[in-house]
Amino acid sequence: MSHDIEQSLSAGESGPQRTRRILDFMGETLERGEVPIEILNDEDIYQRELTEIFGQTWVYVGHESEVPEPGDYRQRTIGEDPFVFVRDEHGTIRVLFNSCRHRGANICRAEKGNTTHFRCPYHGWTYQNTGDLVGVPQKGAGFDHLNAEEHGLREAPHVDTYNGLVFACTAPEAPSLEDYLGGATWYLDMYFDLIDMEVIGDPQRWVVDADWKTPTENFYGDNYHVPMGHKSAIDVGIGSETATGEEESKLYGIADCDGHAFSIYQIESEKPMFWGHPERVVETFNHDALDDDQYEVARKSGVTLGTIFPNLSFIFLGGRDDPNKDPVGTFCLRQWQPRGPSEMEAWNWILAPKYAPDEYKERVYEVGMSTFSAAGNFEADDIGIWDGIDEAAGSVFAEQTEATTLFTMGRGENTAATVDDDWAGPGTAYANGGVTDENQLDFYRKWHETMTTEGAK
Known part of the structure; x- marks a missing residue:
């Protein structure tokens, strides 16, 4: 046991002292790809998040x-x-x-x-x-x-x-929104300039016994969990139609993007992918709104997910709720609302192309609700796992042993993730995005920087 931890357990610490110790410790562990698990269930850390993250960022x-x-x-x-x-x-x-x-x-x-x-x-x-x-x-x-x-x-x-x-x-002073988004605008333009979208229905909301950072980190690009965590949905054929098939494909993890991150599944096919939207809907897109590089990425996109720091995530894919029905382009915005160090409220918006037929919008909503919602197949998988992380993070034993979680896949002494130097968009593109932790580690770097820097971020 380290001297700092031993001293804190025997003599006690004030909240600010404990927070500083944890953040200093994290500054050391980040260099080797480790994150103290106790930041996922700590009252003092949480209170600092409310002021330094949610009170200072867009x-x-x-x-x-x-x-x-x-x-x-x-x-x-x-x-x-x-x-x-x-x-x-x-x-x-x-x-x-x-x-x-x-x-x-x-x-x-x-x-x-x-x-x-x-x-x-x-x-x-x-x-x-x-x-x-x-x-x-x-x-x-x-x-x-x-x-x-x-x-x-x-x-x-x-x-x-x-x-x-x-x-x-x-915050009283703040950078412009566009400056804050930085390189993420290239990717947001690819979705929202290409397609005029509107929210369908009200956002669905549900309470989860987990810290808000856990799903945020997941949506930074944890593709590694999909085969195991969502095996049941995949086995019965209600996964993503645009992430399977015989076509040549590649999963890119986009990190180093001004604190935001994306995962983009590219499929080499003569048929345009556009996240599973059928041709009659693709015809309503603004095809001249993007440059050639953006358009090519959009055309090949089967699945896209990502997060704008601190807590806005999204997933775009060709989804279906029945293996016997055609997939539809399912777009969901997710927000992980903090409600305490061990609780959050998930908000889920389903979006559809504004100029698509009404019956298509209805199918988008149906598929979105059956896959990514409080009762959705994918959501149930994740929630059943996340609450256990919260339990471990708040334990005495985690503090006693300085327990950390690992983000070393595809980095350090392990086989390095492949960087695609020809990627046209901002950020660093890891061509084998399913076997690297760079995206998720990016989140914790941004989180740590924001928690230890005074003023608007």
């Missing part, structure tokens, strides 16, 4: 298609903080803090709706959907000197949209 809040009309709103969270994602009466998208300026009560109780005003249920203070304070009961009697202009709803100081994806940053 966080996804929703898709523009969820609030298409003036007055449309949805309740959302950034970290654990409550916000209202709203399109105001002028058409501007805002992210309003869901807290009355009078006593702090929530001014919005409904999950979604359309309104011109929000009225606090406590004392009746009323705000326009712009956030402006426009009504105070007994103002003339008790608040005759109240300056309404100074008491509008607080809102996220930075809100921006990239290809329909709306992000907010609550």
Whole structure:
């Protein structure tokens, strides 16, 4: 047992001291591809995440298609903080803090709706959907000197949209969203410029007994777990139609992409893949929106998954819920909402091409719900595993032994992952992405950097 650990167990530490010790230890272990497991279930680490990660980075809040009309709103969270994602009466998208300026009560109780005003249920203070304070009961009697202009709803100081994806940053100062996304924009353009997409239905939500980092790391590119973790779904033929077959294929792991990561399954075939969309839907795409390199990657794409740091993941694939039915292009956005050091809330949006036939959109929704949802085949596989990681991470024995998890596949003394120097997009492309931990290690490097750097990230 190290001297630091022995000292902490015998004499005790304050929260900040313990957090610093863990982060310093992680700074050492990252160099050899190891991550302290206790960061996945630690209250002090979690509280620091809320301030240094969710309080300082650009966080996804929703898709523009969820609030298409003036007055449309949805309740959302950034970290654990409550916000209202709203399109105001002028058409501007805002992210309003869901807290009355009078006593702090929530001014919005409904999950979604359309309104011109929000009225606090406590004392009746009323705000326009712009956030402006426009009504105070007994103002003339008790608040005759109240300056309404100074008491509008607080809102996220930075809100921006990239290809329909709306992000907010609550830090006073922040880089532009495009600068924050960095090289990831090349890949996001490949999906959202090529295809006009819209959210189908409401996001499904469910609670998982696991830390938010566990699925985030998984969606950075843990392709290694698929044959074992999802064997049951694959065996009965409800896996991805566009990740199987006799065609020559290659799985790329895209790391070193400004803290974000992607896994892209490329299939060499005369037939365009486009994530399993049929020709009649592909005809609705914006084929001139991409450069030649992006278009070629999209044309060959069978499966794509990835994550925008900190907690927005996605998976695009040709999925099916019945081996006897044709696959459809299934697009899911996932967000891993922190709810404590050992609990998260998973949010899942299903998207479909906006100009596809309605019956096709219905099939996309059906397949998405049966595969990647609370009751989906793939989801059940993962959830049944993740809670055990959480249990081990919070154990006394893990702290006593300085337990770490391994991210050494395809690196170090092991056979190195092959880098494709001809890859056209940003980042480092590992051509055998199924047997490397570079993507997942990238997440923890970004996490550690963000946790140990002051100010907006």
